[in-house]
Amino acid sequence: MTPAELSQAVQAAVSAAVEAGELAVAVPEHVTVERPKNRDHGDYATNVALQLAKPAGRPPRAVAELLAARLREFTGIAKVDIAGPGFLNITLDAASAGELARTVVDAGEAYGRNEALKGLKINLEFVSANPTGPIHIGGVRWAAVGDSLARILRATGAEVTTEYYLNDAGVQISKFAASLQAAANGRPVPADGYVGEYIVDIAKAITDAVPGVLDLPADEQLQVFREQGLKLMVAEIKRSMDEFGTHFDVWFSEKSLHDSGAIEKAIDRLREQGHVFEQDGAIWLRTTDFGDDKDRVLVKADGDITYFAADSAYYLSKRDRGSEVSVYMLGADHHGYVNRLKAIAACAGDDMNRNIEVKIGQFVKMLRDGEEVRMSKRAGNIITIDDVVDWIGVDAARYTLARSSTDSTITLDVNVLTSQTSENPVFYIQYAHTRMCGVQRKAESMGITKGSAEDFKPELLATEWESELLGALADFPRVVAKAGELREPHHVARYLEDDVARKYHRFYDNCQILPKGDEEVTDLTRARLWLADATRTVVANGLALLGVSAPERM
RNA sequence: GCGCUCAUAGCUCAACGGAUAGAGCACUUGACUACGGAUCAAGAGGUUGCAGGUUCGAAUCCUGCUGAGCGCACCA
Numbered sequence: 001m002t003p004a005e006l007s008q009a010v011q012a013a014v015s016a017a018v019e020a021g022e023l024a025v026a027v028p029e030h031v032t033v034e035r036p037k038n039r040d041h042g043d044y045a046t047n048v049a050l051q052l053a054k055p056a057g058r059p060p061r062a063v064a065e066l067l068a069a070r071l072r073e074f075t076g077i078a079k080v081d082i083a084g085p086g087f088l089n090i091t092l093d094a095a096s097a098g099e100l101a102r103t104v105v106d107a108g109e110a111y112g113r114n115e116a117l118k119g120l121k122i123n124l125e126f127v128s129a130n131p132t133g134p135i136h137i138g139g140v141r142w143a144a145v146g147d148s149l150a151r152i153l154r155a156t157g158a159e160v161t162t163e164y165y166l167n168d169a170g171v172q173i174s175k176f177a178a179s180l181q182a183a184a185n186g187r188p189v190p191a192d193g194y195v196g197e198y199i200v201d202i203a204k205a206i207t208d209a210v211p212g213v214l215d216l217p218a219d220e221q222l223q224v225f226r227e228q229g230l231k232l233m234v235a236e237i238k239r240s241m242d243e244f245g246t247h248f249d250v251w252f253s254e255k256s257l258h259d260s261g262a263i264e265k266a267i268d269r270l271r272e273q274g275h276v277f278e279q280d281g282a283i284w285l286r287t288t289d290f291g292d293d294k295d296r297v298l299v300k301a302d303g304d305i306t307y308f309a310a311d312s313a314y315y316l317s318k319r320d321r322g323s324e325v326s327v328y329m330l331g332a333d334h335h336g337y338v339n340r341l342k343a344i345a346a347c348a349g350d351d352m353n354r355n356i357e358v359k360i361g362q363f364v365k366m367l368r369d370g371e372e373v374r375m376s377k378r379a380g381n382i383i384t385i386d387d388v389v390d391w392i393g394v395d396a397a398r399y400t401l402a403r404s405s406t407d408s409t410i411t412l413d414v415n416v417l418t419s420q421t422s423e424n425p426v427f428y429i430q431y432a433h434t435r436m437c438g439v440q441r442k443a444e445s446m447g448i449t450k451g452s453a454e455d456f457k458p459e460l461l462a463t464e465w466e467s468e469l470l471g472a473l474a475d476f477p478r479v480v481a482k483a484g485e486l487r488e489p490h491h492v493a494r495y496l497e498d499d500v501a502r503k504y505h506r507f508y509d510n511c512q513i514l515p516k517g518d519e520e521v522t523d524l525t526r527a528r529l530w531l532a533d534a535t536r537t538v539v540a541n542g543l544a545l546l547g548v549s550a551p552e553r554m
Numbered sequence: 555g556c557g558c559u560c561a562u563a564g565c566u567c568a569a570c571g572g573a574u575a576g577a578g579c580a581c582u583u584g585a586c587u588a589c590g591g592a593u594c595a596a597g598a599g600g601u602u603g604c605a606g607g608u609u610c611g612a613a614u615c616c617u618g619c620u621g622a623g624c625g626c627a628c629c630a
């Protein structure tokens with residue numbers, strides 16, 4: 001019996017009680033059934049009696065009594081207790097619990113997938129760092145979290161488009177080009193330009209690729225550095241992302257919005273909705289209609305188009321391309337953007353509480369020798385995506401960055417990253433996977449298989465360690481759905497770490513799977529192989545959602 | 555000044571409004587005649603920043619305060 005089936009059983013018990021006239025309440029649409037932390041509280045617990053007590057006008061424990069009596073009639077439920085203020089503690093019989101191993105093995109790679117967000121078209125934009133330098137540690141966090149979130153949303157049934165917005169049109173690119181030009185000519189970079197090893201490297205790559213570029217007039221020269229520099233930098237970012245296992249379906253060019261006239265069209269559309277006005281020679285969007293603290297300029301008095309106008313056109317582009325929900329993942333320096341971005345959606349006639357979500361994630365702080373590393377492009381002490389991958393590898397980097405809530409700042413110690421990589425919990429999870437693969441290899445070499453589904457005896461998986469592990473495996477679909485709905489991939493990571501891997505290691509240490517010496521192969525041997533196979537499936541599926549490999553050997 | 559976000563063990567971080575707030579690292583102590591010990595078991599470590607409120611129940615929701623980060627352009 002899966003938690004979903006149990007939830008339905010509880011719901012059915014409520015319905016039956018209502019129909020019998022014992023309870024005067026509306027039957028809840030969803031009944032939550034959770035794994036209690038304390039094993040004495042059974043396999044599952046529900047607080048439904050506590051929630052129904054008030055509307056029913058009955059004491060919680062009386063409601064619980066009614067439901068418990070009905071629940072005890074269900075096959076697969078061994079015991080129902082009432083505890084505390086009115087919790088229902090439910091214990092499954094061993095066969096019903098063990099059956100889950102078969103469910104998982106049968107579903108294979110599909111186990112964990114669900115339809116919580118079925119058919120929802122989501123545009124997920126993340127990283128979107130300016131193409132004027134390598135991706136630094138902050139961007140790496142969004143790469144890890146964003147890519148994992150895309151995988152989780154897809155597993156939850158959503159249709160996801162991942163997107164990187166390239167700011168290839170503004171003054172930052174001009175400064176970047178000017179810096180390259182200066183470097184190529186052996187001059188110091190401009191005061192507000194970009195500094196760093198990579199500037200010199202790219203400048204050299206351009207002078208190598210375009211012989212004679214330095215003989216061109218200054219303005220033509222600058223144009224070459226602008227185009228070539230952008231091309232090389234974007235290629236570099238794409239390479240980094242590719243190596244990091246992060247895929248973007250769309251690399252969206254800001255410049256294309258300018259070149260195609262999309263911005264003017266967007267302004268017209270916003271004007272039709274009645275939120276555009278002129279003042280002091282500029283064209284404005286009245287974002288204060290929808291909670292922004294000030295109105296925003298779309299076209300400046302001198303005729304220049306603002307970055308905000310491009311943002312507006314970009315949102316409409318996402319919408320036109322079919323996005324029902326546009327998710328923006330931005331860094332903590334973008335708090336001020338939330339209201340104006342949401343106002344764009346509202347001004348376009350959309351529902352700002354549904355069609356657009358702006359997630360603000362906290363910074364990554366770096367520590368070296370106990371002191372915070374203040375990164376600055378000027379000082380050239382940026383910690384880049386390639387640095388992190390060199391130090392600890394893609395798996396450990398992705399896991400480290402994806403295992404915490406984006407709401408919390410994370411502090412990474414450079415000394416730890418560059419030395420003791422085995423401290424990373426990702427290895428704990430991967431080791432569980434290799435252990436199961438090891439058991440399977442050993443079983444094969446002994447000529448043992450888990451046998452056919454008909455011969456599987458789930459009731460033999462009855463020790464506390466097997467029961468705990470089965471409970472953890474049963475929780476996977478719910479965890480994936482929750483992570484998708486909350487847009488928080490770290491729930492999957494913590495689940496693998498604290499539930500699945502931990503409980504597997506305990507099971508492994510306490511329950512011998514394969515026969516030792518001249519012991520017989522028994523039904524219990526085969527049942528435990530089913531459980532190991534099911535666990536391996538969940539670990540592999542879970543790691544895949546995080547973009548982390550599930551190695552067969554380490 | 556206004557706005558947004560955060561505050562949990564020595565450190566790094568968890569905790570769907572639920573029962574005794576959990577892991578890892580570091581510290582103390584056990585378990586290898588092994589299905590690979592990158593593991594397991596045990597111990598110690600907390601007034602969840604402070605003060606109120608809502609609730610049967612608050613780390614979680616509301617209010618105020620304190621502290622920290624970020625943001626408040628006809629910049630991008």
